[in-house]
Amino acid sequence: MNVSVVLFTSDLRLHDHPPLRAALDGSREVVPLFVRDRAVDGAGFAAPNRLAFLADCLRDLDAGLRQRGGRLVLRSGDLVEEVCRVAGEAEADEVHLAADGSAYAQRREERLRHALEAEGVRLHVHGTVTTVVDPGVLAPGSSDHFAVFTPYFGHWSRQRLRDVLGAPRALRVPEGVGSEELPDRKGLSGLSPALAEGGETQGRARLTAWLRSGIPAYEDRHDDLAGDATSRLSPYLHFGALSPVELVHRARAAGGPGAEAFVRQVAWRDFHRQVLAARPGAALADYRTKHDRWRTERTAGEDVEAWREGRTGYPVVDAAMRQLLHEGWMHNRGRLLTASFLTKTLYVDWRIGARHFLDLLVDGDVANNQLNWQWMAGTGTDSRPNRVLNPVTQAKRYDPDGAYVRRWVPELAGLEGAAVHEPWRLRGLDRAAVDYPDPVVDLTDGLARFKRARGRD
Structure with a gap:
């Protein structure tokens, strides 16, 4: 045999x-x-x-x-x-x-x-x-990889997918091959309290439920912070408990704008992998340097610690960072906001944020994590490297009634409506009654510092 x-x-x-x-x-x-x-x-x-x-x-x-x-x-x-x-x-x-x-x-x-x-x-x-299209398969005539997502996605979308394979019905393992005892999460410390359960069984159940009730509204609701309308399948993709090829097949079979938007997100995952495969140094170095003289742990220690702990004074940023601590996962819109705030508003080195995310994210994938951080820092593949996401504007757009903030920043739960996004505007006894820090930086000052650093003032 x-x-x-x-x-x-x-x-x-x-x-x-x-x-x-x-x-x-x-x-x-x-x-x-x-x-x-x-x-x-x-x-x-x-x-x-x-x-x-x-x-x-x-x-x-x-x-x-x-x-x-x-x-x-x-x-x-x-x-x-x-x-x-x-x-x-x-x-x-x-x-x-x-x-x-x-x-x-x-x-x-x-x-x-x-x-x-x-x-x-x-x-x-x-x-x-582990990918829908492997790194190196698609490349423009002038380079070994695509540096811009849109043309990559056009080529990616036209690739013929292989057929999905069923699970084997039976297999035989030769005797005499020993194994160590399988690990158990019960023996681990330092876990996020609400960490999701892993495994293919859980992943397939989540996928089936998502295709049935989540994907139709995905295009309209994927940025809704409080609605949490994302698939939460990224940890299962990261560990390969779900097949990305099967995921795209089944999403396309479901059809509709939500499925199309979701498949586009799967393509981003492949895009980042082909970038990092071609430029492995981008895991630690700027893909496209802006010659930034970033603030570091030594020069911005208090601001970095406030960001990590979710006490920057900007409720939507703090809510997202506390979700990360509690779940080992963060809403995608929250990832964009917190990364923009650290790199553009606080002007702190993107590698500090990327390391913190990898320390906690259950779906912490080097390609996606590092290159998304670079995208927000303006050193990656973003065609608008100097864009800054205003946390107040973003909060009012993607958490209009403040439900997301109130869930993760309970000290603000008593504030009504959009006022929850700007607690520093409270006066007198109203402000004194709220045990929540003032902003670590004024947004105008943070923007001015960033523009000076990039030579755009």
Whole structure:
């Protein structure tokens, strides 16, 4: 009996999984393997919220495999060494893996290929597992990647999607391949209190509910802060508990303006991945520098701490930052507002904000996170790099009656209507009765500082 190893990485599902289906061809035995890569942990990506969600995903994946006669094998250490060790134990002749365009994953894949070849084991890398269109597939004639989303989306939309693959009905795992105990979120500390539950089972249930009742209104309501009309599927996409290809197929089948707007957001995810694959340095350096002399932790420590804790004095900013602390997730409009406020109004280095988001976001994806931060900082792909989102104007537009602010900033719950967005305008006893800080900076002063820094005053 021939044996294959399927190395799961950020594709923790059984439905629409090309590497797994390819490994099962020819009635082969399969070792479903996940390696807790110590290099990833050492790089600072082992944030508690994502570790908890990962634990949920692994347990759910193992349960699904056991229902089909299999089990998940878990190892920890150097990924290349562990994959080779498992392949030897199972006497496997091939390993299947999902493609990943990140610079680290590319280097790791090359190491793995050489190590396996030395042992006579073939490595098969499968595309369109974690993306709809893989990085590098689409490029303009004058460059190795698209730097502007709109033309990228035009090409992306015309790509023919592969068919969605069903989950396997049964599989056999060879005996004698040992596994570590699966992790459990119960043993973790520092979690956001309302962190969502991970796993393919949860992800598919959310997707079905979203397609039934959420997507029709998505185009009109996705920026509604209080209505929370976004899909909340991003953590499941990040861990691969949902297939982006299946997601686009099913959204397009639902049809309508809401589905079209939602698919566009999925395309943004692919867009950022192709940018970072072509320019890996953009994870830490400006994609398009404006030669900013950003304020740092040393020069803006109090402002940064106020922003992190949700006490800047601007209610909608503070509400979004407190949602992040409590849920490990933030509404997309809140992400834009808080990033604009830190980088443009406080003129603080975007990397400080990006790091804080990665510390807490359960969907903390390097490509999306870093490049969205650069987009708001004006150092990324935005064609209007000097745009500034006014938090008061934005709050009145996207939280007109203040319901979002009152939910997350309860000390302002007694203020009626739009007054909740500008508590500093209260006078006398009314202001004294509200235990809420004054703004850390006047918006006019913040805008003037930014314009001076960018040479636009």
